[in-house]
Amino acid sequence: MRTSRKAGLLVSTAVCGALALGAAGPAFAATSDSTVPSDSTSVAAPVPGADALAKQSALLSDAGGVLTPVTDLIDAVLEADDGKLPEADATKHADAVKAALAKVTEAAPATPASGSLNGPVAADPGTELKAKAAAALQAKVDALVKASVAGDVKVTAAAVQATITATVNVLVSIVLGGGLPAADLPGLPTLPTIPGVAEVPTLPTL
DSSP: OOOOHHHHHHHHHHHHHHHTTBOOOOOOOOOOOTTSOTTOOOOOOOOTTHHHHHHHHHHHHHHHHHHHHHHHHHHHHHHSGGGOOOHHHHHHHHHHHHHHHHHHTOOOOOOBOTTOSSSOBOOOHHHHHHHHHHHHHHHHHHHHHHHHHHTOHHHHHHHHHHHHHHHHHHHHHHHHTSSSOBOOOTTOOOOOOOTTOOOOOOOOOO
16 A cells, blocks of 8 residues: 555554554465366365354454545645646545445444344344444545545644544444454554454464
8 A cells, every 4th residue: 555654644653653552364265176076075174263264354444444535635735836736636536435434344244132032123232333433434535535535724624633533434434333353463452342343253273
């Protein structure tokens, strides 16, 4: 990801701190060896916990997918004369952010309420938190785009800061919203938990 020196000074500390709150391993897909004779009955075994690891990797991908278009927008604004963007460029960046946020807010599979096969669907606190953070970021991006097109330097500067904060909120909501393991680096604080969010399942150890 290309990040200008100006944008880096603004976002590096906040974003790196947010991303340090969670970590996940990459997902691996095991494939059968094409050189095995056709009459062989051996079947390649999948990596233990592959499905869960794939979901964790997808969450990190969502986080990166949001971060890139937002920082691209901020870079463009900070590098423009007086922070003023052509309307076409501003719209292009805004559309990229909107598309990225749509992936973050994709609804999780509905889960019936406990104890009832046909009862009401239980709300997912993690999904709701991400949706709230994504909506707030979209509003801040819209305000930044409007300010940058108008060329109001003071308003644009404030809008950039608000957009950075809203981006951190989205990243943290992804980390805390369920699905990612807790950070285990010594010295990091213990993360808070969101009531109602399921614990991350323990993966098989090697």
